[in-house]
Amino acid sequence: MKIKIANHSGFCYGVKRAIDLAVKNSSDETTYSYGDIIHNKDEINRLKSYNIEPVYDIEDIDRDAKVVIRSHGEPKSTYDRLQAQNVNIVDATCPYVKRIHSLIEDYSTNGYTVFLIGNKNHPEVTASMGWAKGDIFVFGDPKEIEGFEKKIDKILVLAQTTIKESLWDSCAQIINKKYKNVVFINTICSATSLRQNSTRELAAAVDAMLIIGGKKSSNTKKLYEISYSVNKNTFFYENKDEIIVQKFKIYDIIGISAGASTPKWVVDELVEKLLNESEE
Ligand code: F3S
Numbered sequence: 455m456k457i458k459i460a461n462h463s464g465f466c467y468g469v470k471r472a473i474d475l476a477v478k479n480s481s482d483e484t485t486y487s488y489g490d491i492i493h494n495k496d497e498i499n500r501l502k503s504y505n506i507e508p509v510y511d512i513e514d515i516d517r518d519a520k521v522v523i524r525s526h527g528e529p530k531s532t533y534d535r536l537q538a539q540n541v542n543i544v545d546a547t548c549p550y551v552k553r554i555h556s557l558i559e560d561y562s563t564n565g566y567t568v569f570l571i572g573n574k575n576h577p578e579v580t581a582s583m584g585w586a587k588g589d590i591f592v593f594g595d596p597k598e599i600e601g602f603e604k605k606i607d608k609i610l611v612l613a614q615t616t617i618k619e620s621l622w623d624s625c626a627q628i629i630n631k632k633y634k635n636v637v638f639i640n641t642i643c644s645a646t647s648l649r650q651n652s653t654r655e656l657a658a659a660v661d662a663m664l665i666i667g668g669k670k671s672s673n674t675k676k677l678y679e680i681s682y683s684v685n686k687n688t689f690f691y692e693n694k695d696e697i698i699v700q701k702f703k704i705y706d707i708i709g710i711s712a713g714a715s716t717p718k719w720v721v722d723e724l725v726e727k728l729l730n731e732s733e734e
Contacts, residue, residue: 455732456707457725458660460652464721466645466714468548472525473497475546479520480504486521488512488528488536489577491546493671493715496693500717515541526577527551529584530559550643551578554612555585557639561610562587566637569593571625572614576672579614596624599632609636615643616673616714618650645714646673653677653711654684660709662687662702666721667713674713681711694724699731 465473472491479485486509490498498508506522512535515521520542523532527547536543547555558568567589572579574592583590589606593599611629613622619642626638657663663681667674669692681688687705691697702708708728712721 457728458656458707458709460656460709460711462648462652464712464716464718468525468550469715472546475544476501476506476522477504479522479544480506484519486515486519488521488523491522491524493668494717495668496720497717512536512539515539517541520544522546525551527555527581529581531584550615554582554641557610557612558582558585558590559587566608566610567606569609569611569629570614571622572617576614593625596628599625599628606633607635609633611636611638613640613642615641616646617642619647649677649714650680653681656709656711657681657685657688660707661705663709665690665711666724667716668692671713671715674716677711677713691724693720694727697724697727699728702728703732
């Protein structure tokens with residue numbers, strides 16, 4: 455059995471930076487992350503050894519404690535509430551997401567209505583929405599834009615960092631047909647397209663593909679969809695405990711790709727299990 459790992463795979467810059475900042479700010483006292491710092495329960499468990507604990511309600515954070523804002527970012531109201539609670543904010547919002555917040559804040563202050571292409575339930579999107587000073591609309595599908603009947607003067611169009619380029623292109627086409635005064639700033643993060651493209655290429659060149667990552671991670675789910683569209687022998691595993699190696703002995707070449715929230719050690723453990731047990 456041969457194993458090939460996608461050229462671009464695993465932690466992206468923003469997630470790695472958030473984890474590094476959390477660890478750097480950890481101490482004997484609990485350091486909180488507001489929400490899960492990463493969509494990977496194995497890594498969350500590892501971080502517990504540094505006294506880094508997720509907290510889901512601001513009221514549960516002790517005064518003067520440190521709280522890490524995760525790479526997805528938070529709406530402005532969260533910063534206000536944390537400051538009112540007198541906690542120390544460690545802002546680990548990914549700089550690419552922070553740029554979206556600034557664009558939304560600046561353009562909406564100047565009278566632009568913001569269109570955000572993405573999933574309105576994704577935490578990155580709900581956080582970004584909270585920086586608008588005026589109207590902001592989220593569209594997950596070009597059909598939603600077709601059916602949108604509001605007259606608008608000036609529009610800024612941005613993207614959730616993890617959407618597919620094809621969704622951006624199809625939405626931009628409709629917006630261009632319907633509205634005149636539009637500024638498009640494609641804020642899709644290249645980490646996403648690089649991972650998606652190298653997953654697609656690898657999936658076409660191997661007998662089976664394993665996508666490794668948290669089941670709650672939307673970027674990992676997208677890698678699975680892309681791989682499956684190219685190679686029906688695509689499987690999604692959270693970690694080594696889920697894989698039954700026996701099932702893969704029929705394949706000569708197995709490709710592996712991991713979401714932007716998957717730690718390298720999780721992939722390494724799974725590869726080691728595959729290699730060791732396939733020889734038995
Ligand atoms: Fe940032 Fe891109 Fe990762 S926006 S959090 S580097 S996917």
